[in-house]
Amino acid sequence: MSLMSLMLGESLRLWLPELLLSVGAMAVLLTSAFAKRSAAATVMTWLVLAGCAVSLWAVPATASHSLFFGLIVVDPLAMVFRWLALGVVALVALMATNSSDVARAWRGDYLSLFLFVGVGLMLMAEANHLLMAYLAMELVSLTSYVLVAFSRDARSSEAALKYLLFGALSSGIMLFGMSLLFGMTGGALAFPALQEAVGRLTHQQTQACVVPVALVVTGLAFKISMVPFHMWTPDVYEGAPVPVTAMLSVGPKAAGLALLLRITGALSPMWPAVAPVFFVLTIVTMTLGNVAALVQQNVKRLLAYSTIGQVGYLLIGFSVHTSIGVEGMLVYLVAYLFMNLGAFACVVAVCNDAQDESLDAFRGLARRAPGWALGLAVCLLSLAGLPPLVGFIGKFLLFGAALQASQVVLAVAAVLNSAIALYYYVNIIRQMYLLEPRRAEALHPALSLRVALGVCGLATVGLGLFPSGLLAWLSRVAAANLL
């Protein structure tokens, strides 16, 4: 008994950041129910996030610890994704407090839902057990459905319903796959046990096992918007409030890739059977995303397709299945966090002001708000992969990983896609700098939005010029992660 409580205590100690986040989320929820002023919930949210950051800093990050009797694992890889999740939630919270599309319906529980998403994202990256993986995904999904509907207008509700239906279907498929896996491996659920069981399978059994693996991967492919499970993305991104779109475009993508790494790690004997599929889907995902983005006129839809394209680049690191690939993916994820959320911060500011989500809203932004135009231009050029910005460093590593693995086709496809993507990223810059504004008055976004853009812009430039610290950390993580 005492041993058990000792283990539990140790688990709670290492899991303190998530614990703080969960308890904090509930506290924010309660506060918003009783306090009249929304400021109370906002202040509380920031206290929770600060506490989470401090405890995350204090948690040892070098070794791998199995917690809660093997349900979750805390290792250097999980550490990266915990910081990413915290970063997403913090930046999105900055945007959410001042986004007008939810101002009508402003409630403190909006922020508390973001905190819950944060817990789910962290759990997804830490899951070491099929059931835990499923629960973490559901936690992220259910809260996301509610968040998408938060504008409480017809478009937002439609998006949420669509997301719910697609999401429920893919969860069901995933669960079915898990149950098949459970049966075929003789009852293995924890990832280490699963790996051992799959390793013992005969050749025929391994081939039969492709079906459940494919089903499980389908559920994750839905989360990360991998083609052909991406159809929901543009509609949901368009309908959701902008900060929620921002969160969806980064958070679940990062966590989904983390879980994909863990599950394929557990099913590593199966990898040769599924690798060609991933290889093809990587190319299809980035091509479809980038080509479809070319013709978009709504900025949220454009960024939705751009997200699909970016997921394609990220999948390069996963598809080549080497530690350099994983390193490239992690670097690109950090880059993507800053450059994409920076772009979204600017979208929030512009769309709030114009009450319009078309690209036209960005016309002449350089005249109305030079700082904002510059910030967005930096983020977009980084997304396009121009040096010396951080997106370039990430892309460079990913291309290098593809060539290192002798996947020349993958590298060439990525390069061609970068050229296509350039068109629509530069088109926004063209709108901002080369066209005359529709309205002359200056843009005065709220302070919190300015902080969000400032942080993202500085990180995009700073990490691009001086990436060595980031690279040192992430290459250590990637080397320690035995796929």
Add this chain to the structure above:
Amino acid sequence: MVLSGFLIIPLVGMVVILLLPKRAVSSIRMAALLATTLVLVRSLHLLLAFQPQTGLLQFEERVSWIPQLRVFYHLGVDGLSIAMVVLTALLAFLACLASWSIAERQKEYFILYLLLEIGMLGTFLAQDLFLFYVFWEIVLVPMYFLIGIWGGGRREYSAFKFFVYTLAGSLAMLLGIVALYVQTQTFDIPELAKLAPSFAPGLQHLLFLAFFFGFAIKVPIVPFHTWLPDAHVDAPTPISVLLAGVLLKMGGYGFFRISYPLFPEGAQWFAGAMAWLGMINIVYGAFVAMAQTDFKRLVAYSSVSHMGFVLLGLASLTPTGMNGALLQMFNHGTITAGLFLLVGVLYDRTHTRDLTAFGGLGVRLPVYAGVLTFFSLAALGLPGLSGFVSEFLSFVGTFGVWRWQTGISVLGIVVTAGYMLMVLQRVLLGPLNEQWKALPDITHRELTTLVPLLVIILAVGIWPLAVLHLQDPSIQALVRHMFVP
């Protein structure tokens, strides 16, 4: 720190202008002019301190930048780049003077202008492939805005086309850089020049092609040239000067600095194609230029034709031809820069570039007429002026190797003489168009931008060794390096 100064001075200038208020237009101009002047003075110091006879890399600086990727901040200058550095510093200074005519958003203009100067100088100074790529791409961004905001005509379209074309080319180059890094784990250009030539021929051919696309679009090599007339025509005058004078040279320089020393096998494999492409550039460019009625467009196409001599010289793989090619880059930079400035002078006064709208200006603007005649004759390759020397060297060096291509290219010279004389006739001779009766002659400031170029063209024409002795040892070393058994 000798070379870093070239990058730091414009950077400081940028920060100073950033801190100045928007209204203080004259202070902004002076700050930019001061920065470009200091860079020019520094480049002349460099020229004096440079020791050409060694043929080695000099004034090297090497500091670790991204240790995980073995990226170094590595600068250096040798005979291949010294003339380009001086040319860039000179044209950036002259075009800065010519930027006085920019009438709006001066603060943003000069910040971007100095950023452009950093990118151009950095490209010629970098000795690390990663750093080279960073500077190469940095050039694109300010150029896009400079054409798109301060240009004329279909400026948005032209700026966009320029950006997308060149970036598509550089992405091919990026793939080559990544492949090289994966093979050798280094970005250091001198080190790569030792390692890469031992690659299997097939790989060398592929890598040569990857870099070729990047450089071909910049040069530009027909059929990748279609961005050039649009961008040159719609850019404001000082930016056209830099586009034609410096940016095109970046492409040619890439062959000298990267393609040839790193992939000698690829270069030999491609030399025949290069000779054909050079020939096409020379002849096609000249014929298309002849058909133009827009003065600026004509000069733009003449650039396509003149850059063909660079390709022809490169194709020879002989010291004579390659000396001609490198010298042609320098000469074309000075001559075309002058022609664009002269087009700008006329356009500022008449607001038209239509050649048929002029006539008889020789009487009204005698000084302008003299200068225009001088630059036109330089462009058509009059002996005694600089263009003749480099074109002649290219021909001599290449004729023994690619007889047919060189022979046909001579046709280009004839056509060039045709359209250049036609320009003189249409603008300066004939009856005076009454519309331009009161046109003032060229001003002192405008003349200041042209006289240095004029002196250089004459000096190099009479005593070409002044430039050749700078570059020849490095070219000899390069050719020896390429034919090591």
